[in-house]
Amino acid sequence: MTSQKKVTSTYPSDSTAVADIAAANDSASSEATTDNSPADNGVDLATVFDAYFRPDANTIVCGALDDEKVASLAQAGVELVINLQPDDELSFDEAAAVERAGMHYEHLPINGAADLKQLKILAFDNILRQYHGKKIAMHCGSGNRVGAAIALRAGWLRGRKMDTAMERGRSHGLTKLEQEVHNRLLVPR
Template sequence: MTLNIDAQSSTDVDAAPASVADNGINLSKVLEPYFRPDEQTIVCGALDESRVKALANAGVELVINLQPDDELSFDEAEAVTRAGMYYEQLPISGAQDLKQLNILAFDNILRQYHGKKTALHCGSGNRAGAAIALRAGWLRGRKMDTAMARGRSHGLAGLEQEVHNRLLVPR
């Protein structure tokens, strides 16, 4: 199934088969990197105007941005809300921000929008995966292997050892 969306550039929509759940848009061709841990969750790297439009056209309802303002190249909050989606920002600059208070705030956002099709992003997906793993271990009581696997499915890579070490400390 393919979908050609009005005058958008060819980078927004690809002729390859795409998920019906994404209104025919092949997000793996639009977002880099791209992780799809489940039907309702998309994890990706930094956004721009065309990626925001693609997410909206794919039926995403919520964008959670883990990048601080100094990493953004445009007014993401305005672009996301203009596209008709909810927007939440929780700046996580790196390992130093992987604190329980931030993971509690992250959990609160996810609970507030439970059931919404969500795009979660940072620069590469690494911080998003770290937040997911820490949430699974600290707040959901998942075992180390399960929490780490959950993080990797959401983009955890470079922060893997840091997350592992943090999960070793009881909360």
């Protein structure tokens, strides 16, 4: 998300003023896109996670968590962690770590393409609705299942067109499941 400043000059032909305005806009844009922002309490989440997507100011999509990553999310002001990994992929008691860090925890295991069913997406939608407007972190192993769930939610539950739903999924980490999600969106729900 970039901020745009509307600046009017009384000297439209002054190339120095135009260059200064362009430089100010570039500076504002780069500041708005850094992850070490006041919105994250100074935490640079992009350096904490290998897989990291930031589709908007209140949404973080990342890969698997550990104690250090949970602490970073809490420090960054995250209020809810949604875990889409099945239990057999977890290496520690994530629920306890998240709750100790003062955040809410929701676990909705999605074990690959076979679990990308409408009931799971409805449950996912319900969680997102409960915490609407809150700062959330959603994760699986790489962000791919999160992106798939977001795309299917956009298409099946929000009535978005195919291109819009797929782009929404990609912005949230959809990669390897892209063809599977595309095929599922072709089937009316």
